[in-house]
Structures are given as structure tokens and as C-alpha cells.
Amino acid sequence: xxxSASLPSIDADEIVRLIDPAAAAEAIAxxxxxxxxxxxxxxxxxxxxxxxxxxxxxxxxxxxxxxxxAGVAPAxxxxxxxxxxxxYLLLDGTTLLPLALxxxxxxxxxxxxxxxAVAIEHLAxxxxxxxxxxxxxxxxxxxxxxxxSVRKLTSLVVVARRAEAVDALxxxxxxxxxxxxxxxxxxxxxxxxxxxxxxxxxxxxxxALVGERATVVAVGSHEAxxxxxxxxxxxxxxxxxxxxxxxLREAGDLLVPLAEGVIxxxxxxxxxxxxxxxxxxxPPDRPRLFKSVGMAWEDLAVAAAVHRAL
Numbered sequence: 001x002x003x004s005a006s007l008p009s010i011d012a013d014e015i016v017r018l019i020d021p022a023a024a025a026e027a028i029a030x031x032x033x034x035x036x037x038x039x040x041x042x043x044x045x046x047x048x049x050x051x052x053x054x055x056x057x058x059x060x061x062x063x064x065x066x067x068x069x070a071g072v073a074p075a076x077x078x079x080x081x082x083x084x085x086x087x088y089l090l091l092d093g094t095t096l097l098p099l100a101l102x103x104x105x106x107x108x109x110x111x112x113x114x115x116x117a118v119a120i121e122h123l124a125x126x127x128x129x130x131x132x133x134x135x136x137x138x139x140x141x142x143x144x145x146x147x148x149s150v151r152k153l154t155s156l157v158v159v160a161r162r163a164e165a166v167d168a169l170x171x172x173x174x175x176x177x178x179x180x181x182x183x184x185x186x187x188x189x190x191x192x193x194x195x196x197x198x199x200x201x202x203x204x205x206x207x208a209l210v211g212e213r214a215t216v217v218a219v220g221s222h223e224a225x226x227x228x229x230x231x232x233x234x235x236x237x238x239x240x241x242x243x244x245x246x247x248l249r250e251a252g253d254l255l256v257p258l259a260e261g262v263i264x265x266x267x268x269x270x271x272x273x274x275x276x277x278x279x280x281x282x283p284p285d286r287p288r289l290f291k292s293v294g295m296a297w298e299d300l301a302v303a304a305a306v307h308r309a310l
Contacts, residue, residue: 007098010306012106018309019302021142022149024114025121027305028298032118032276036061038243041297044222044250051075055086059296064304065091068296070104074199083137083199084108090303100307109138111302112197112294113146115242115272116217119290120193121150122275123240123282124215128192129154132183134204134228136165139197139219144173147193157183157191159204188214196220196228207233215288222250222293229289231257237289238269238282242298250293 010018019027032038045056051073058067070086077083086104091097120128128151133140136158147153156173158166158180166182173180185205188194192211196204196218207230210216216237218228234257241247247254247268257263270280272290282288 008100008310010100010102010310012103015103015106015110015306018306019110020149021110021113021117021146023305023309024110024302025117025146025149027301028111028114029118029276031061031297031301032273034062036273036297038271038273038295038297039245041243041246041295043246044296057296057299059300060093061297061300063093064099064300064307065093065096066300066303067091068104068107068299070108077137088299088303090300090307100303100310102303102306107299107303107306108294109142111298112139112219112292113142114302115292115294115298116143116195116219116290117146117150118276119217119240119272119292120147120215122272123288123290124151124193125213128215130190130192131155132157132159132187132191132194133169134159134194134196134200135198135220136160136162136169137197140169141172143195143197143217143219144169144176144178147195148176148178151193153178153193156180157187159183159185159187160198193217198228200228201226203230204228206230207236210236210287212286213284215290217290217292218253219292219294221252224250224252224255227252227256229253229291231260231262233287233289234267235262237287239267240270240272240275240282240288240290241268242272242292242295244268244271246293246295247291251291253289253291
């Protein structure tokens with residue numbers, strides 16, 4: 001039998017069984033502690049197609065290499081189908097022989113919250129307990145679990161467009177021991193932690209309402225003209241990113257206020273790698289904003305952790 005014929009295929013259920021949110025976050029942090037520089041990560045390739053976009057995301061680090069081929073199909077949810085599709089091919093870093101094929105959507109659902117968990121661990125106040133969560137899709141569930149892995153949350157406010165989706169996430173949070181309810185964008189005024197994981201293209205809330213000790217995590221977009229946070233919040237905040245180069249290519253949350261002249265190109269306070277390795281610390285007197293666009297090295301880190309757990 002050929003090597004390709006025996007290639008393990010790891011589906012969504014198996015990924016969840018093999019690695020939990022805390023382990024995924026540790027996989028991300030470990031790569032950064034070991035000295036990987038996200039600035040070296042290849043840019044994401046975008047290919048417009050009739051249904052939306054095809055994304056190609058290759059990466060290599062240490063013992064592994066890999067590539068994710070993902071589809072973004074905005075019309076899918078209306079038909080009961082996932083908005084994000086795709087597969088991840090994990091390779092041996094030395095020979096580039098295939099090791100496993102992973103469900104790409106499930107991998108994204110795991111790795112994006114894992115990155116956010118690492119950011120929250122280093123940016124949020126140790127006693128942060130009140131979360132406002134924008135969105136009620138798969139990423140919202142993943143981010144709730146990830147946030148709970150690094151902070152002892154006591155309350156959750158869910159803000160989303162569909163009431164039935166809000167109710168479902170509220171009910172799920174209560175099974176985890178978190179007091180939860182639906183709310184409005186104004187609830188950010190009382191939040192210790194705000195997480196945005198939506199498909200919004202315009203700001204979700206008034207950035208002037210966010211408290212000086214609060215942390216905001218925005219993960220919903222990787223397009224230069226789409227954003228979840230407003231220019232007021234960006235101007236007020238210490239801003240952290242995965243990679244300066246990637247943020248200046250894809251982070252509309254920063255590129256729009258930059259184009260408006262609200263901030264300058266040096267406004268970014270630091271990167272996730274600088275936080276994880278202790279080279280910088282967040283300021284105590286203003287909000288902290290982590291803007292994630294999603295990068296190929298993150299997929300590789302988590303896919304490798306899944307493979308090691310087989």
C-alpha cells in the first residue's frame with residue numbers, strides 16, 4: 001500500500017477528542033517560547049471564487065510543515081452549512097511526506113480561540129470575570145471555552161443578531177457554571193473582557209464605553225476594509241497583534257483608523273510573541289486590544305499537537 005493510501009484522516013470529532021482548548025493554547029505558546037518568529041510566516045493567499053473565497057495557508061516550523069486550503073462561503077449558513085470549509089495537510093518537516101489530513105474547519109474553530117486564550121492570559125487582568133461576547137456561532141462557543149481555560153469567568157453577556165442563537169449560547173454557558181444572559185452593545189461598559197467573533201464589517205460597539213482595565217479581543221475579520229472595533233477604541237488602547245506585517249496587510253480594525261489618521265503606523269504596542277516571551281508587559285492605565293487575523297503557523301502548531309496526541 002502506498003504512503004498516501006494509508007494517510008490518517010482526522011475528522012472534527014477526533015480533533016476535539018484528542019486536544020482540548022487549554023492544550024491547543026499551550027501548543028501556540030510553546031512555538032513562540034521556542035523562538036519562532038511569526039513575521040516570517042508566508043502571507044495568506046486569497047482567491048476569489050463564485051461562492052466566496054479560497055484561502056491557501058502554508059507554514060513550516062521545526063519537525064512539521066503543512067498547508068490549509070480553506071473555503072469561506074458567506075451564503076452557506078442560510079442553507080444549514082458551515083461558513084468555513086476546508087482541509088489541512090500535515091507534513092513531516094524533514095521529508096515533506098504527508099502525515100495526516102485534518103478537518104480544516106474544525107482546526108480553525110480550535111486554533112483561533114487558542115490564540116485568543118494566549119492573548120487573554122497575558123493581557124487581561126488576573127481577576128477578570130465579566131465577559132461580553134459578540135457572536136453566537138462556532139467561534140463564540142470556542143472562545144467561551146478558551147476564555148474559561150485562562151480566567152475564572154462568573155458572568156457572560158451574549159450579543160448577536162439571532163435571538164435563538166443567543167438563547168442557545170446562554171443555555172450552554174449556564175451548563176458550564178457561568179451566569180449568562182443576552183444583552184446589547186452598551187454592556188461593554190461593565191466588561192472586564194470583550195471578545196468579538198462575528199462577520200461584521202462595521203464596528204460593533206462604542207469604543208468610548210470600554211473600561212480602562214478591560215481587554216478586547218477581535219478575531220472576526222482578516223480583510224483590510226472590515227472591522228469589529230471602532231477608531232475610538234483603537235486610539236485609546238494598547239494594541240497587540242500576531243505579526244506587525246500581517247496586521248498591516250489584513251487587519252481592517254487597524255488599517256481603517258490608520259487611513260483616517262487617527263493612529264500612526266507605530267501605534268501597535270507589541271506582538272503576541274513579545275508578550276509570551278516576557279519582552280513587554282501591558283500598561284495598567286488603558287484598554288488592551290488584541291487584533292487577530294489568523295495565521296498559518298497557528299494552524300500548524302495545533303495540527304502538530306493533534307498529530308502528537310494520536
